[in-house]
Amino acid sequence: MNSKVIIRQLPTGVPGLDDLLGGGLPEFSFNLIAGVPGGGKTTLAHQIMFSQADPDHRALFFTVLGEPSLKMLRYQQQFSFFDAAKVNASIRYVNLAEDLLQGDFDRVLKRITEEVQAFSPSLVFVDSFRSVADSSLHNTNSPGAMQRFLQQLGITMTSWQATTFLIGEYTVPEADSSPIFTVADGIIWLTQSLYRDTMVRKIQVLKMRGQSQQTGLHSFRIQSDGLAIFPRAEVTLQHSAAAYRSVIKAEQRIPMGVPGLDAMLGGGLPMGYGLLVVGPSGSGKTILATQFLAEGARQGEPGVIAAFEKSPSQLLNNTLCTLVEKGHVGLFDAHSLSLSIDETLHHLVALILQMQAKRVVLDSLSGFELILAPEFHEDFRGSLYRMVAVLTGMGVAVLMTSELADCYTELRFSPFGSAFLADAIIMQRYIEVGGSLARVMAVAKVRGSAHSKEIRFFDITSDGIEIGLPLTNYSGILSGHLVLEQKPPSSENITA
Template sequence: MQEHSETPIPRAATGIEGLDLVLHGGLVDGRIYLLEGNPGAGKTTLALQYLLEGVRHGERCLYITLSETRHELIDNARSHGWSLDGIEILELLADNMQVDGEGELTMYHPSEVELGATTRRALAKVEELKPRRVVLDSLSELRLLAQSSLRYRRQILGIKQFLGAYSCSVLLLDDRTGEGSDMQLQSIAHGVISLDSQTPAYGRTLRQLRVVKFRGSDFRSGVHDFIIGKGGITVFPRLSAAEHGASFTREKVPSGVPSLDALMGGGIDRGTTTLLVGPPGSGKSTIALQYAHAATLRGDHAAIFSFEEAQAILFDRARGLGMPVNEGPGPGQIAVRQIDPAEISPGEFAQRVRHAVESDQARVVVIDSLNGYLNALPEDKFLTAQLHELLAYLNNHGVVTFLVAAQSGMLGPAMRSPIDASYLADSVVVLRMYEHDGSVRKAISVVKKRSGRHEDSIRRMWFDSDGVHLSEPLMHLRGVLTGVPTELQPGSGDKPVPRGLDAL
């Protein structure tokens, strides 16, 4: 059980901001940590960032390599724009090691039994340099030299006891080449960080990090997305909406179109999410754009995250509707971000949304569309949980959020949504296409609004160079939502207007 103390626990920052947030400040000083992952998972990159952070703080740092050469490490660092000046590199490659026999590799304690040649050279360097940070890459080589799990465990225990006397923080890298999961090694280490990756049928490799164990400190549990790019690893901590929020005034946000505001009961309440659902071409994105444009006229900032429509096409469409986009991250501007679902993870997308809200002060956020967001997830079953946290986060910051969902099909009751997200939204606006007088027209209605009243009517909607227009409620039509309505006789209640031979 962790003891509570007012004295903060000394931490060793990793040099990766997102990982430090996951670890609540970084690794605890003077302890041994296991960093495990398959080859190519990013272990060496993370380890180098960890040592470079130590160099920036004036600490002595040692990289002990049993697999890669000094030149390979320098080349890897150069690809990220780094210099390894200030990091002592000790090469213990297999070709240079002297392994005399089984007894040479057995180690109970440094003061009791002579260490193996490999271990002895490594620990001698630690004793000479007295570093604050040490990386040992990799344990798979020590496992092969030990030849048995018993000797391997004893060697690791000896290393742990020896390094503990020098109060240095140690990263042990393991590439999981041993048979099965090395639970013994996990039990020895003070903390375990696991790096995993998935390669979808199409698109970028999805990388994830999780903290399996972290003695002496709390941490953010769960799976966290990360990427490896020029400059190293970037970690996107799992979003927890309960940890984020800001004070705001609950007020109605107008659209700038009086008839649309009347349909919505005076406007959309700040700190709520509105789902715009309908078939392709029914006007969902245009309605969201209208609210974003109205926000800029009030001097607010709006952000549109477009998974499907190209930025240039959106600008042209907005200009044709009389809503020219003043693109940018500031007040009175709309930031339009083109999102490629094959090249982004949910964690990275959530981080971009957070940046728009916390740094750019976005007051209106449009996610267009739910279909594209769904494609960005490696597994559909996590969509609802991820989306719930993101929408709750936006609501906690007083943001007016619009979530666009395209349904398959064009007319009639056979239309289907990719996922039922209606219960996550505070308001649900349904848009439909219907046939009337030889034309295909658009209709809009509100079927849900948790935060107040709204019209129950159905209105016709159309767009032109002056923007968005809504008609009076369609009292003379029945069955608009089916796509093929019938017209009612004026003053005759629900009696249809006679057509064709029926009129004779």
Template sequence: MSARTERQVIARLQTGIPNLDAILHGGLPKGVMTVLAGPPGSGKTILAQQICFHHIAQGGRVLYFNTLSEPTAKTLLYLRPFAFFDPAKLDDGIRFIDLGTMLRNQGLELTSNLLMDHLKQFKPSMVVIDSFKVFDDLSHSNEELRKFTYELAVRLMAWECTSFLLGEYSPELFEHPAYSAIDGIMVAKQQEISGEQQRLLKVVKMRGTSHSREDHPFVITDAGVEVYAPSITLRREAGMLRGQGATPRMRTGISRLDDLLGEGIPLGSSIIASGVAGSGKTILGLEFLYRGAREHGERGLYFSFEETEERLRATARGLGWELDRELERGTVQLVFIPQTDILVDRDILEMQRRVAAFGARRVVVDSMSVFLHRIEDKRIVRDKVFWLANIMQNHQAVGFFSNDVPAGTSQLTRFGVEETVMDGILHLSWEKEGLDRHRYLEVLKLRNTAHARGRHSVTIGAGGFCIYPRIEEAPPPEPRVPLAPRRARVSFGVPGLDALLDGGLLEGSVSLVSGSPGTGKSTLGLHFALEAARRGERALYLALDEEPTQLLQAAEALELPLREAMEAGQVDVLYLPREHLHAARALPIVENRIRELGPSRVVLDSASDIEVRGLVSEELRQLLHALVLRLRTLGVTSLFTLEARSLYVTDALSERGLSPLADNIFMFRYAREEGLLVPMLTVVKTRGSGHDRGSHRFTLGKGGLRLGGGSGNRASSSGVGPKPRRRPAPKRGRRK
């Protein structure tokens, strides 16, 4: 070993105070003389006594000099409640000596001689003088005190003793005449921080070591003194996991959330779930743990500062989750820390300890804004958030940190600094729309991940979170079958109607039926679905206007076998009531049912019920466009009905800009003939097929919809005037 290396090695003593050795970068240098300064009640005596008993447990011997005339019996009385106190070590391991009487009667010189006599007899490796400030009061001058301290330091060094001089010195003033002979100064104090009284420990000076110079909170419990220094202990762990190559990722298991998060959340990430009260942050965090335990076998820790364990259990039961079972299995732990008991640095280290001991892969802190609510300095908030994130990184866990934001503001987080430290932000909103409120989720940030953009609709109910990805962000399904170059024809199931279309609809096409109220749009949809059942296929009927019971009654009045087809499982009616329907949620609901059923035909009755404020919104157009793309990809032939604004036949189609979505457009209107309203059908458009361009009367009755009836089959397209004018026979439409 080189001489340079030898000079760097300093023997150290472990203090036995949690985290104090880390603050001292390895422990207390052996043989140093250290002042423990602080006002009465700051904890310096307990600190010194705990170090002494730990030193004895390591094989050392301690002389503890008391200068305040406190009987040894009283000192021991106060020591007994502490876990570190061992009465078996008295006399042989530690001796308490009272110097008070000698000091008052004989002065410094004779007291110094008495102290040396005890050192020669007991041969200690550690000495404590409590309180050394008494020597200040009894010395006649600063020079005398300086001389006494210097001689004491020399003699203790000769005996290779590590010593502590306790005193009620001011933490702000260190111009003591004896301090030139002192190797180290540690200060204990009490201070109000953000409305809370805290004990703090600071190492001001320590020769032979590069120590932390920060104020570190500490507490005194039955176990003794515990110092909290996350900025030291967590930083030392941070380097352990560097350089491991590509980072694996985590799937949350929450409905469609993984679709929004791209490849998944990189392990070691910290995610903020921010939002106003009631937006679902607690449920999102709880489901994150539950899905991880139940579906992936990953252990999860939930730190709650607001909800008790029983309330969290009750929430899970109300959502239909078997969280109690996961708690019994030991895959999930709920830790409740009342808001009034929060001590930030202590709790950060407690989180780190629990994450490490439990082997947690998923961690939820609910909420971070409550946890840090007493801290007013944003710089300190940033530091604490950094150490919380560091815990996740150190243990390759994923952390969800709920964060309350004030209602009515544009803030993304409570303090305004968290988003720069954390790896991701999930923003939850809870907005009023008309007479109702709707929830949304937006992925604002996720480092190193290509995530979905924009807001996505959310509902919370049985099963937990249900997310409806924004239309342009939802990936299309894989094609079920490739489309043949020449597609087959699909029958409507209405006598005479197929003939107007050169034999029927093209397979996989989309038809839009724009109709006046009562003209038979729904009946046409029933024919279309029942024709699939007659051919041994399946159909899905999406009812947005009529409940299944009403639909069955209407079908039975027309003698259409809808009930039989439903009982046979050939026609499935999915009712989506308009009061509960949100445009952004319709597509995932429909798509899931299509995947489950595998229909060849789909009827949507009616698309008008997805509209917002009575107009065709851009959201509706996007929804129908996305649905059309999915249906075409799957080779499904579909029919959409749409309520028309016009009652009578006019020059305007009134399909409100939706024609580009449809391959075929049918117009159902009334014409006035001799004081009567006569329903008329016109094939306005067919893509890739010829069609009859005339307007045709039809009737509704037993058996459903039938072309013809009244005074003839053809009618005026205008429908205006007392008598219809006859026209020449229409030309056949050219193929597009």
């Protein structure tokens, strides 16, 4: 056999699903869409059907439920993918409830075959196939009828020049024993569960013959457009290579927009680095991030800011408002949402590509943990690692802010123990000087690069952050207090 059979892949029309399947649905395959009640199985089937159906590729949808097709269509019409003009033209609905009540599986199979031969569809759906299985439990006169019916239906479906789908409600133990899971070429499993008052929906491609699908569970939402799937972010060799290249090319640096800070970093922030700015509330983290984005606009480098903690009205100071209004900075508002890490990353990457951004600000990691769907809290470090690795792997510079309670008795750089994922760390804190609070800043880390070890005063003025004198100008540190030898720096004596 010298010729290789090429199987055409059909696009599903479901955002993210083609990526999970390995490119699309194999044409003429026999597939099972299974899962728990209310998980989105029927909506997924309709979304695929309306995406593919046209006068040259018709679809046949069998319903075996007691409710009429009109009731099902009433709800499916609420989604934007629904096209009423295709019903009865490119899409036909057939109800098998009456045939199924007779308990004669040969009759049901004959009816399905007759309808397929008469309509010549390219797509065939049977919903809910579980109803067929349940009816066999009441058919005591035909032991083994259900298994024979499944085998015959599977053989018949594979002979049709159509891509077919069985839709049914199954649990995991049933999947291990049901023969339909063996016969199917592809199995798509949908689940939903309540996790700490939040509904979490997941999709998994258990099986797809002849192509490499993405394994594991992936989150999805049911929206007005139907299902939107967010494939799980994975740290690939490409991301690792990009991160490695950014380390060995540390001479490619970008200015921070704060006079004096570039020198403290050893010449600016290396492109592709993740910078963590930590400090207590009010220490100036968001102001530093604003200057970072404003400098990008001056350099012709668009930016993106993700608001995880504050609403846009709270976050957008005059400078940021101007940057957003002029299109220099894109804003991702997520502070009021409950998102998965994959959905967050999906929206961020889309905005980065749209803006062609070179600088990204995540403000803040503390807020990100709060808006993240509860099920991800237990693996917050892992989720954060995947997100930062993907973003820095795109070659953008990422500035992350994180609130950290000021403590004189210990030195920490992250409340999550996640400082390891940052390529550079800037620490801000308060100190008491002569009965007043003063702000100081230090560069704790710049991977692969020399940097200043000095702790320097800084002020927040109408022009932003201004770096002042080193703390070495003062002496007498006792129990976290400083004995002042000279007047603390002010905006008049700040040096760059």
